[in-house]
Each structure stands twice: as structure tokens, then as C-alpha cells.
Amino acid sequence: MSKVRVLVGTHKGAFILTSDGKRQQWEVAGPHFAGWEVYHLKGSPVDPNRIYCAPSTGWHGQVIQRSEDGGKTWEPVGNKFAYEGTPGTHQWYDGTPHPWEFKRVWHIEPSLTDPDKVYAGIEDAAIFESTDGGRNWTEFPALREHDTAKGWQPGAGGMCLHTIVLDPSNPSRIYVAISAAGAFRTDDGGKSWKPINRGLHSQYIPNPTAEVGHCVHHIAMSPQRPGVLFMQKHWDVMRSDDAGDNWREVSGNLPTDFGFAIDVHAHEPETVYVVPIKSDSEHFPPDGKLRVFRSRTGGNEWEPLTRGLPQSNCFVNVLRDAMAVDTMDECGVYFGTTGGQVYASADAGDTWAPIVRDLPAVLSVEVQTLA
């Protein structure tokens, strides 16, 4: 029978939650790297027992840890992220030039085909690659050296490259998203990058339809349809049917089109999940009701999913990397909150139950479906 392993990164360590295919009874292991901020951990699709994890602390900086046994034991592998050449400046919040400085890894994305190859999205925004299992890291400098980069500004969480999406049908194509520069795509394995923000409208920037400067929060893609992308932007849920060349808004009847997390059903590429969040400054669910919204029509028409989720006095956030789906026959959906809860649905979102309630603030959730 299949197993499910949920990888949870939190403000104070990593946790690993496991269950059988029924996804009713869970074992909780952790914290791993207790006291370290774990922005993200993710397993290799080729070798699921190989998991890469990105803990950091303000004292000691970034370390990449790797497990070969599904997260039971870990080995520190590499921690040097050096920009190529002289990194120069981007814009600071007040518009003044600010030196490009490495702060931390936000997202780690193992290759779809090679267990030793892994990508890292970092703050200040850049993408790095390791081809030796995380020991050594080299930058794809063309992204940071893009003509527009001197004008990129940080989002509230920093100027982070937080999303990396690999195209299973085209190993040379990678999508990334940067707060608050926008979405970019390479079609040549990282040698060159182009902004893919046409159709985005951000009313709070000087030119609402600028080539860059959009606060993209997350991008999701069904591996079954690599050209179709869904985006949760600072405001607006967006969709592209041409690999990001053009976007259109599909926020439809959402109670608020602000949010962070977005994901796509494992078997139904038109079924999309978001968690609407009140903004700009509150960053908790509207009316104190924690609701996942599901569209079965690729956007525009959304239904609230509430069964098993708190519908009063709930004021947590769900961060951008804190939602994931499994690939069981009946797709499971998972998300974590800044209140430390990890919720699971074994029926595509119809009903929910907490796996755990009292972890540190959850920063990321990933799921592995194991044979």
C-alpha cells in the first residue's frame, strides 16, 4: 500500500509526518534542526529517500542538509552561496540602491531526473544550482544580471526568489518568481531569462503593467499540462495557457484575491486551490474563517471548502510554500499555518482534519507519495 510523507518546514525546525494511503493516522517525527528556521525542504522525485533541507539561523547563516533515508538522519553538505562576479545593487524599499547580499535559501527544488542535481532560490534574488548533491553551488548569473534587475525592489519579506517550477516536458525550461520583481522563464537551462509578466496588473506600482515590479507570491503547474500556469499574485489569481507569455485574471468570486499559496490537483489540471487572505496589513483569513477555495473550472468559479477547518476566531496565515498535493488516486491536499497547524484532506479538499496542531509557525509543506 502506498505511503505519504509530508515534509514540514517551520520557524524552529523541520518535521516529518507519515501515514499510510488512508491518510487518517499520522506519525510525527521531529524537530530536526531544532531552533533553525527551515524555509523549505523537498525530496528528490528520482530518489524519494533523498531529501534536501535548507535550515538557517541569524547567527550561523545558511546550511544545506541532505538525508538519504527519508529524513531519519541528515548530513550537512554545503553552505557557500557566492554570487558570480560583482553583484552590484538593486533598489531598496525607499528606491535607493542597495547592495546585493546573500541572506538565505527560500526554496529548494530537486531535479526531476537527477538526484544529484538541485536548484536553490535565494534572497537576495538569484537561482543557484548544485550538481553534486548540494555540496557546491553555482549561480545562474544571467537572471540577476537581467537588464531590469537594478530596478528590482524587495517585497515585505525581502527580495527573495521563492518559487522554482521545473517543466517535466522540457528540461531546459524553468520558471521562477521573485518578490517583488515578478515571474521569469528560461528556455535554455538558465543561460538567459525573460520576464513573463504580460497581463499582470499591479495598481500600487507606478506603471501597473510594467515589464517587472509585480509582487508574484507563488506559481503552480500541473505536471500533466506544463504550459498551463496558475499564479497567486499579491492581489489577483492569474492563469496562463502559454507558459507565462500572457496572463489573465481568474480571481472570479473569491472573497479576496490576495493570498500566498496556490496549487493544482494532481489528476485534474483544471482543479485549483487557493487560501484567500485579508490584506494589505492583516494577513489573516477574512471573518476569522479558515477557508480553502477550490475551482474545478481552472479559475473564476470558486467554492469554499470549510468542513473540518475552523470557521470562527481563526487568524493564522498560510504562506506561499505551505500547500502541497499528493498523487494518490484520490488526491490529498495539505497546508500549514503560521499558527502551527498542518491540515490534510484525503478527498481533494471536501473534508479536512489537522495532522498536528501545535508546531512552530509553518513556513513550507511538501508531500511525497511513496510506493
Add this chain to the structure above:
Amino acid sequence: MTIRVMLPAHLRNLARVGAEVTLEVAAPATIASTLDALESRYPVLRGTIRDHDTLQRRPFIRYFACQEDLSHQDPNTPLADAVLTASEPLIVLGAIAGG
């Protein structure tokens, strides 16, 4: 000469050592040469106390010995006799910060 170094908890876990390690360092030992020896024995600690390339102390790290804060001394200054004779450790400390 033998130098004793005390490490903060996260670095003990990372290097899989106890609270204190002893290192052989060429005389006259300094903070810089002691940390060189530490990183040579435990490469996993490179970058966690000082920058990989500039070797500058990370902002939230402090160095103490003999009840003195050495954080802002030239790291190439010879350590105090009590440290050189291993009666006192060089302490690598995380600044009081967190949340």
C-alpha cells in the same frame, strides 16, 4: 600549542562535538589561526562563524576569553597567556538575539 574552544549549541550539533574542542595551533595562536584550525578539522563550520571569503566575523557572533570581549580586536592578535596555556578557553558565542 593546545587551544580550547567553546562552541555555541547549534555549532556543536553541526560539527557533532561536545561543548568544547581542543585544537593544536601553531604558536603564537590568535583568533584567526585558531579558527583556521577549527575549520580545518571541522569543515562544516566554514561560513558559520565568519564569512567564507573575507573571514570577517558574522554579525551575531562574538569572541570572548578570560572574561574579555575580543570580538572587535584584530583577529591576528596573539591570545592571552591563559588561553595559550589552555587554562582558559576561547569562547565563540552567539549574541543574545532571537525570537
